[in-house]
Amino acid sequence: MRVSHMAYIDALSMCLPHRSSRWKNSFMRCKVDIAALPLKQANCLELPLDSCLGVLLMLVTLTPCAGVxxxxxxxxxxxxxxxxxxxxxxxxxxxxxxxxxxxxxxxxxxxxxxxxxxxxxxxxxxxxxxxxxxxxxxxxxxxxxxxxxxxxxxxxxxxxxxxxxxxxxxxxxxxxxxxxxxxxxxxxxxxxxxxxxxxxxxxxxxxxxxxxxxxxxxxxxxxxxxxxxxxxFSPREKRFVEDSRKLSKKILSRDVDRVKRITMAIWNTIQFLKSCFQWESTWRSAIAFVVFLVTVWNFELYMIPLALLLLFVYNFIRPVKGKVGGMQDSQESTDLEDEDEEDDKESEKKGLIERIYMVQDIVSTVQNVLEEIASFGERIKK
Structure with missing residues (x-):
């Protein structure tokens, strides 16, 4: 694979607003000759900006990508x-x-x-x-x-x-x-x-x-x-290029619903296992009792990873459900820019911007924690 010698870097400039409490985004571009940089070494660069005055000071480390x-x-x-x-x-x-x-x-x-x-x-x-x-x-x-x-x-x-x-x-x-x-x-x-x-x-x-x-x-x-x-069971890899996420009622509500669905799935599973031994259904309880006896009588440690492998095979046979869930998650995370603008307008009308900023960090933390919990639960469920 051939790599271009010149790479463009977009720098996001945060400019102070005029008669408004919101930030305005503007992009500036600079370029660097990556062919002249050594691999696997931190390079301190002072790059002049193309469209305006000023320089961008940054550290660049080139690492070859294996398998790409x-x-x-x-x-x-x-x-x-x-x-x-x-x-x-x-x-x-x-x-x-x-x-x-x-x-x-x-x-x-x-x-x-x-x-x-x-x-x-x-x-x-x-x-x-x-x-x-x-x-x-x-x-x-x-x-x-x-x-x-x-x-x-x-x-x-x-x-x-x-x-x-x-x-x-x-x-x-x-x-x-x-x-x-x-x-x-x-x-x-x-x-x-x-x-x-x-x-x-x-x-x-x-x-x-x-x-x-x-x-x-x-x-x-x-x-x-x-x-x-x-x-x-490991955390997802963080994206190097990712949009900054703001406080959003829609995202917060979505993450609460995701955690609620995972909690209900665990609760329903527990209730199902409990009902198997309460003889609510004769055939189901009889089968569960026989499976329980056979499992206890012949249990070995190597059966634990085999049981996890059976769960994986079960979900592998039904990939369509995973596809629908994945596309649904992709669609649920959309239409956030318009909603952010609506939140800004409501904040300006109420005149409570300063108070909102005071609690925004706390609510954002709760929002991020809920998302991590929901993502981890959904990954295990799949």
């Missing part, structure tokens, strides 16, 4: 049977205790897009595709002056968490200006069907409504189920 690659369709890694067999063996059950962070591999074939939005005055666009999985980001080349681009590129990502979501965004290249948005999709890894060409309808930035155009992808997902199960 871009290739053409003719040299697709998983197309070669011998190489595919070698990769499958690497993630086989025999290697379940080796390199616990290397859970699996995702291969995405970005084939083409159809009927995209015309972003230029000429009625055409200059589309390219950006793929994001966790902190790994890869993009296709730009195809100029077309609404039906054919990229035919193969992208390979190392998988660190099977609960991650692959985000594919189509942009229109606009020279030195920020690219124009042409559509986006989000695909949970657990919903992927290996080797099938799928057509996805592009959606808006919030993934709430259909935008314009279609994109064709073909994906293969190979992973180790034991490593994936163990990784489920």
């Amino acid at each position: 690659s871009i290739s053409d369709l003719c040299v697709c890694p998983l197309a070669d049977p011998s190489e595919r067999k070698q990769i499958a063996q690497r993630y086989g059950l025999r290697n379940s205790l080796r390199d616990m962070k290397d859970i699996g591999l995702l291969q995405v074939k970005v084939l083409k897009a159809v009927d995209l939005l015309a972003a230029d005055f000429s009625g055409k666009s200059d589309p390219f595709c950006l793929l994001e999985l966790g902190n790994d980001r890869l993009q296709t080349h730009t195809i100029y002056k077309t609404l039906n681009p054919e990229w035919n590129k193969v992208f390979t990502f190392p998988v660190k968490d099977i609960h991650d979501v692959l985000e594919v965004t189509v942009f229109d290249e606009d020279g030195d200006k920020p690219p124009d948005f042409l559509g986006k999709i989000a695909i949970p890894l657990l919903s992927i069907r290996d080797g099938q060409t799928n057509c996805y309808v592009l959606k808006n930035k919030d993934l709430e409504q259909a935008f314009k155009g279609l994109i064709y992808l073909e994906m293969d997902f190979i992973y180790n189920p034991v490593k994936a199960s163990i990784r489920t």
Whole structure:
């Protein structure tokens, strides 16, 4: 994979508002020649800004990404049977205790897009595709002056968490200006069907409504189920590039509902197990009693991981439910900017901005804790 020698860095400038209590965001851009920087070493850089006076002081460390690659369709890694067999063996059950962070591999074939939005005055666009999985980001080349681009590129990502979501965004290249948005999709890894060409309808930035155009992808997902199960109990990897989240009544209410659903699922499971031994249903209680006797009589320590593996197989057989839940979570986290503006207007009308700021940190902490609890419970439930 070839790496561009020049990298652009967008710096977010926070400017003081005029006759308003809200912050206004403006972007400034600077560029740095990453080819001249040494690998795995902290580099202190003083970068001049392109669009205005001033410099940006920052530390940059270049670290090579293992397992990330871009290739053409003719040299697709998983197309070669011998190489595919070698990769499958690497993630086989025999290697379940080796390199616990290397859970699996995702291969995405970005084939083409159809009927995209015309972003230029000429009625055409200059589309390219950006793929994001966790902190790994890869993009296709730009195809100029077309609404039906054919990229035919193969992208390979190392998988660190099977609960991650692959985000594919189509942009229109606009020279030195920020690219124009042409559509986006989000695909949970657990919903992927290996080797099938799928057509996805592009959606808006919030993934709430259909935008314009279609994109064709073909994906293969190979992973180790034991490593994936163990990784489920670890916190999610933090995103390096992530929008700052504000206090939101909608997010807080959503996280409370998520925690409530997880709590109710645990409570219903306990009640079901309890009812099995209270003879509310003769057949169910009889079966539960026999299973209990056989389990106690033949119990060994190795049965504990086998029981966890059976739960994993049960949820693996029903991936559709995981897909619906993943897409629902993606849709529930949308439409936040409009709601933030409404909250700001209400605060200005009531004249209680200072008091709101005093309790905002506390409520935001509660909101984040609820989200972490809900995410952890949902990951185990899946």
